[in-house]
Amino acid sequence: MAGSERDDDPLIGIAEIAKLAGVARGTISHYRATGRLPPADIMLADRPRWHLSTIRAWMAARPGPGRRAPDTSDDPLLSIPEMAALAGIHRQSIYDLRTRDRFPPPDDAAVRTRPRWRKSTFERWMADRPKPDARATSHGKRVWGQTGISSQEDDQSDPGRRP
Known part of the structure; x- marks a missing residue:
């Protein structure tokens, strides 16, 4: 029966998707405009609607908030x-x-x-x-662009020794 089929997989709109995803409605609208949301399953009164199963599958494949999908290209x-x-x-x-x-x-x-x-x-x-x-100095730090260390600097590297 068609009525029971709808109960198992209801149609939802942008507001419901935003609530499920934990984002603002504007974010879902932006995802739709940029192709990051699956195409609507049906248009009702000029408004897009998706089956709950479609959105659950999309959410399962999303990288999540603040995370990017891994880059699997040859040039990551x-x-x-x-x-x-x-x-x-x-x-x-x-x-x-x-x-x-x-x-x-x-x-x-x-x-x-x-x-x-x-x-x-x-x-x-x-x-x-x-x-x-x-090159590495006597106390393990790297000195960039210098050709040597003065004896005074070397003496200061030993805290127990006074100049």
Whole structure:
């Protein structure tokens, strides 16, 4: 019977989807406009409606709030912490390089506070960047671009020794 079929899989609208997903109605409307929501199962009085099962399947496949779907391409997107780990530098160094325009612009700036770069862009930058003159000091820190340490600086590295 058609009535019992509807009871098992009711039709819902944007407001109900927003409530189920825990987001604002405007977010669901934006998802629909950008193709991130499945097409409506039916139009009733010029308003889109989806079967609850359609929306549950869509929600199960969503990456979730604040999370992105994993990038499975051959050229994945990398975050600043990921690039810093690959380069063996602190992430603040990448922020500093960006400030001084010595780092390429992001390939994905959809989220302003979390820019990402393609792995190929990062690898090109790594290959093209000038290699700093680095060596380890007697107390394990790295000194960039210096050719030596003064004896006074070396004496200060030992806290028990007075100059």
